[in-house]
Amino acid sequence: MAAHQGSVNIPVLLVLVATGLVAAIGFSYFFTSSVIETEISSLTKTANLPTTEKKFSVDIRKPIGPPRVLTGLDDVHGSAVTVSCSTCHATREPNPANKVGSDLNEFHGSLSISHGSLSCLSCHNSNDYDALKLADGSRVEFTNVMTLCAQCHSRQMQDFEHGVHGGMNGYWDLNRGAQTKNNCVDCHQPHAPQFPKMVPTFKPRDRFLEKADQ
Amino acid sequence: MSNNAPQEKKYVTLPILGQSSRRTALKVAGAALGLAAFGKADSPLMVIPENVSVDEFLQRHYKELSDDDKRKIFLRLETESRENYGADVTISDPKPIPGVKFGYAISLTKCNGNGKCMEACHKENNHHRGVDQSYIRILEMSKGSMDMEQGTTTYDHAVPQDDKYYMPVQCQQCDNPPCVTVCPVEATWKEADGIVVVDYNWCIGCRYCEAACPYHARRFNWESPEIPSEEVNPNQGYLSNRVRPQGTMEKCHFCLHRTREGRLPACLEACPTGARVFGDLNNPESDINWVLKNKRVFVLKEDLGTKPSFFYFFD
Amino acid sequence: MSSTSVEQNLNNDALHPVRSYPKFIWWGLGVSTNGNLLFFLWMFVLTAVALVGANAWAVQVSDGMIVTNMTDHVSWGLYIANFTFSVGIAAGGVMMVIPAYLYHDKKMHDIVILGEILAIAAIVMCLLFVVVDLGRPERFWHLIPGIGRFNWPMSMLTWDVIVLNGYLLLNLHVCGYLLYMRFLGREPNKSWYIPFVMVSIFWAISIHTVTAFLYCGLGGRAFWNTALLAPRFLASAFVAGPALILIILTVLRKIVGLQIDEGPGRLLINIIRVTILINLLMVVSEVFTEFYTGGSHTASARYLFLGLHGHSALVPWIWTAMALNIIAVFIFLSPLVFRYRAALMIACAFAFLGAWIEKGMGLIVPGFIPSTLHEIVEYTPSLAEWKVSVGIWAFGLMVLTLLLKMAIAVLRHPRTTSE
Numbered sequence: 001m002a003a004h005q006g007s008v009n010i011p012v013l014l015v016l017v018a019t020g021l022v023a024a025i026g027f028s029y030f031f032t033s034s035v036i037e038t039e040i041s042s043l044t045k046t047a048n049l050p051t052t053e054k055k056f057s058v059d060i061r062k063p064i065g066p067p068r069v070l071t072g073l074d075d076v077h078g079s080a081v082t083v084s085c086s087t088c089h090a091t092r093e094p095n096p097a098n099k100v101g102s103d104l105n106e107f108h109g110s111l112s113i114s115h116g117s118l119s120c121l122s123c124h125n126s127n128d129y130d131a132l133k134l135a136d137g138s139r140v141e142f143t144n145v146m147t148l149c150a151q152c153h154s155r156q157m158q159d160f161e162h163g164v165h166g167g168m169n170g171y172w173d174l175n176r177g178a179q180t181k182n183n184c185v186d187c188h189q190p191h192a193p194q195f196p197k198m199v200p201t202f203k204p205r206d207r208f209l210e211k212a213d214q
Numbered sequence: 215m216s217n218n219a220p221q222e223k224k225y226v227t228l229p230i231l232g233q234s235s236r237r238t239a240l241k242v243a244g245a246a247l248g249l250a251a252f253g254k255a256d257s258p259l260m261v262i263p264e265n266v267s268v269d270e271f272l273q274r275h276y277k278e279l280s281d282d283d284k285r286k287i288f289l290r291l292e293t294e295s296r297e298n299y300g301a302d303v304t305i306s307d308p309k310p311i312p313g314v315k316f317g318y319a320i321s322l323t324k325c326n327g328n329g330k331c332m333e334a335c336h337k338e339n340n341h342h343r344g345v346d347q348s349y350i351r352i353l354e355m356s357k358g359s360m361d362m363e364q365g366t367t368t369y370d371h372a373v374p375q376d377d378k379y380y381m382p383v384q385c386q387q388c389d390n391p392p393c394v395t396v397c398p399v400e401a402t403w404k405e406a407d408g409i410v411v412v413d414y415n416w417c418i419g420c421r422y423c424e425a426a427c428p429y430h431a432r433r434f435n436w437e438s439p440e441i442p443s444e445e446v447n448p449n450q451g452y453l454s455n456r457v458r459p460q461g462t463m464e465k466c467h468f469c470l471h472r473t474r475e476g477r478l479p480a481c482l483e484a485c486p487t488g489a490r491v492f493g494d495l496n497n498p499e500s501d502i503n504w505v506l507k508n509k510r511v512f513v514l515k516e517d518l519g520t521k522p523s524f525f526y527f528f529d
Numbered sequence: 530m531s532s533t534s535v536e537q538n539l540n541n542d543a544l545h546p547v548r549s550y551p552k553f554i555w556w557g558l559g560v561s562t563n564g565n566l567l568f569f570l571w572m573f574v575l576t577a578v579a580l581v582g583a584n585a586w587a588v589q590v591s592d593g594m595i596v597t598n599m600t601d602h603v604s605w606g607l608y609i610a611n612f613t614f615s616v617g618i619a620a621g622g623v624m625m626v627i628p629a630y631l632y633h634d635k636k637m638h639d640i641v642i643l644g645e646i647l648a649i650a651a652i653v654m655c656l657l658f659v660v661v662d663l664g665r666p667e668r669f670w671h672l673i674p675g676i677g678r679f680n681w682p683m684s685m686l687t688w689d690v691i692v693l694n695g696y697l698l699l700n701l702h703v704c705g706y707l708l709y710m711r712f713l714g715r716e717p718n719k720s721w722y723i724p725f726v727m728v729s730i731f732w733a734i735s736i737h738t739v740t741a742f743l744y745c746g747l748g749g750r751a752f753w754n755t756a757l758l759a760p761r762f763l764a765s766a767f768v769a770g771p772a773l774i775l776i777i778l779t780v781l782r783k784i785v786g787l788q789i790d791e792g793p794g795r796l797l798i799n800i801i802r803v804t805i806l807i808n809l810l811m812v813v814s815e816v817f818t819e820f821y822t823g824g825s826h827t828a829s830a831r832y833l834f835l836g837l838h839g840h841s842a843l844v845p846w847i848w849t850a851m852a853l854n855i856i857a858v859f860i861f862l863s864p865l866v867f868r869y870r871a872a873l874m875i876a877c878a879f880a881f882l883g884a885w886i887e888k889g890m891g892l893i894v895p896g897f898i899p900s901t902l903h904e905i906v907e908y909t910p911s912l913a914e915w916k917v918s919v920g921i922w923a924f925g926l927m928v929l930t931l932l933l934k935m936a937i938a939v940l941r942h943p944r945t946t947s948e
Contacts, residue, residue, distance in 0.1 A: 163501035167488030176476030419664015428749025461664030
């Protein structure tokens with residue numbers, strides 16, 4: 001196709017633009033994978049992976065709910081009387097600067113926090129102390145605490161979903177039986193989450209095996 | 215008659231022996247005495263006919279047994295278990311699941327060397343209590359080095375130590391197993407799902423496989439296993455965790471009496487940190503395949519060409 | 530019995546050699562149990578020791594191999610060490626066969642049967658050492674091809690079963706045939722034994738090569754996984770075997786009073802002069818390769834020669850073996866061996882003992898230390914293992930004595946009658 005000198009070749013230009021558009025759309029599609037979004041939304045499902053239909057599910061244990069505080073009193077049946085967190089916190093001003101137990105005047109004073117540089121209200125919800133909150137302020141129930149943990153510890157959550165963190169019980173073959181997994185706080189105490197040291201109790205006692213120099 | 219017959223022949227007429235010399239009579243008496251002494255010396259061997267029935271002695275290789283043979287054999291073994299250990303057990307013979315090939319991976323970041331996997335293996339597999347036998351050995355290794363010579367298995371302190379990492383080693387269920395190649399009687403072989411098994415009633419106890427294994431995976435029954443009857447695991451597999459006879463080889467079998475029913479192996483269920491991953495290598499969606507794809511995985515002694523089905527990774 | 534009927538019997542036997550072979554064996558047994566007081570004392574002691582060994586083995590079968598000091602770390606010990614060494618002795622007999630049959634050394638030809646009888650006794654010991662090492666010896670039948678499952682050609686142990694038993698049959702045939710023909714006063718038919726002898730020369734090399742392949746084929750055991758292992762085995766076998774033969778020749782001369790020409794002995798000494806140097810060279814080659822390279826592949830060599838992480842049980846043993854070998858080298862290379870019988874005997878004993886330590890315990894045990902997971906568990910044989918091993922040596926000596934007596938009786942008096 002002959003082009004007049006000085007003028008732009010329109011069909012070629014159109015083809016180039018169209019190619020560019022297709023490429024742009026394709027690229028953006030390829031790279032748009034909001035990992036955190038899909039990860040968080042899949043948490044609420046109990047059967048998250050694998051994607052093909054299986055007869056049985058992966059059951060993840062859930063915490064029973066927000067912690068209850070002992071009053072020290074017993075009711076008429078003899079069971080301990082407990083109150084919810086909001087019972088006291090409804091009448092107190094939240095202080096976002098509080099980071100450790102020693103910051104407090106009364107109650108929770110002996111609590112030792114060893115969780116990076118988090119403050120209390122990084123996770124606890126000042127609008128409703130019977131729930132937790134994400135970084136954007138949205139409310140998370142205590143029973144869905146894994147969503148909160150995964151917000152920062154997404155790598156560990158990804159490992160967890162693929163059976164590489166936290167272990168499991170039951171069946172590897174979900175066509176024959178279910179699998180049970182722990183939730184985060186079953187092993188990691190939220191205020192001091194580092195997995196505790198253990199003392200080995202079972203050692204090989206081979207004949208003539210001497211203990212190595214420590 | 216030869217010229218150098220130095221002695222005069224002395225003839226002693228004995229009723230049965232007829233005409234023979236004193237020398238012959240002495241030789242016969244000596245031989246009889248020797249035979250009697252030999253019999254007495256070997257009398258502990260009588261334990262063989264006492265403990266080994268004719269059926270067990272003549273039992274064929276596992277691969278040659280019919281279902282009827284197996285039924286009889288399992289019944290016999292269950293009866294023996296009741297007699298010897300006071301435990302009622304069931305012996306099963308699960309076949310490999312078609313299309314499945316097992317793989318196992320351990321996260322060396324997560325493993326903290328607590329040893330609960332060793333203990334679970336000990337209990338699940340009816341191991342000899344005397345030495346706290348287990349198919350798993352955990353090496354405490356120095357960070358910054360993969361040299362096992364710097365590792366120990368006899369550490370006795372709180373774990374994990376800051377400058378150490380922990381590496382459990384068990385049978386790697388190699389795709390090119392040196393132990394299978396060297397067995398002179400084919401008592402050990404690799405099954406379709408990748409597990410290398412031992413027929414404990416065929417093994418002659420030569421321990422060549424134990425010499426050949428590069429991973430210290432094999433164990434020998436130097437004596438009859440001692441297990442209190444209440445600790446005997448009654449769910450037993452013929453090729454896996456039934457109580458093994460004295461003088462035979464054994465090894466980790468990926469808990470095939472569990473895994474071939476779809477269950478997780480005992481060591482994985484006991485691991486408190488979740489460092490262990492098990493699954494079907496032929497299933498692209500399995501956890502083990504996710505590990506192989508997404509983690510930096512290696513195998514032990516890869517240069518030996520054994521092609522293990524057991525993988526290690528750090529996060 | 531009158532002499533004429535004896536002659537008639539012999540003639541009848543010569544006419545029906547196959548039928549009368551058992552009679553010949555029975556006669557051989559009779560004549561080999563004749564002897565003086567010293568002989569009976571010797572046999573009595575050997576029998577007693579063998580019976581102690583048999584009892585120890587029977588206890589091992591009933592109580593389990595826990596009575597040994599072997600463990601899952603060091604799973605082969607004194608039994609396999611002795612087995613390896615005995616295969617070498619059996620192969621060493623070929624150093625008499627080659628001069629006799631390939632080089633037509635007449636004087637050696639006269640006494641070559643000693644080497645073949647030594648091979649028979651040594652192979653019997655090998656087979657016994659393997660049987661006592663089995664955890665379930667009553668399952669021996671699992672090895673029989675056709676009846677059990679014989680993993681040939683993959684497993685080197687099956688090759689070993691074939692070559693060892695084949696070598697035993699070869700030597701039994703050659704010795705039996707030659708002695709029988711001599712006994713009957715007939716000229717042996719060359720085609721009944723020469724091909725077998727030729728085969729046995731190559732077969733002797735193969736028994737020790739196959740035994741070496743048992744070890745050097747294992748990639749997981751760096752101490753054994755060397756191409757030099759089979760040549761080393763052969764070199765040390767051709768030192769220890771002829772050394773033992775020289776000792777036996779001296780015993781036969783001095784104690785039994787046999788007239789043996791000095792020629793074969795001189796030839797054997799000259800053979801040892803070469804093979805002991807080759808053996809030394811191979812040891813040096815092995816030591817250099819290990820210690821110059823270093824690294825974890827050499828941990829076993831470091832354990833053996835220097836001790837490793839405070840464990841050094843084998844260090845005195847290997848250095849003793851090295852010293853014995855080097856002293857033997859010096860004595861053998863000097864003219865002393867030709868002049869003084871005592872010097873020769875010392876050199877032979879040192880070479881034999883040095884080879885036993887270096888090839889037996891000094892090869893098998895370090896292969897397992899450190900283990901494949903680099904754990905160090907040491908090993909010293911238990912009393913039970915010593916009893917069984919010495920018992921088998923005693924039995925081997927008994928077999929050797931009886932066969933030698935029978936051979937000497939036939940060779941001296943080819944038509945000797947029984948009493």
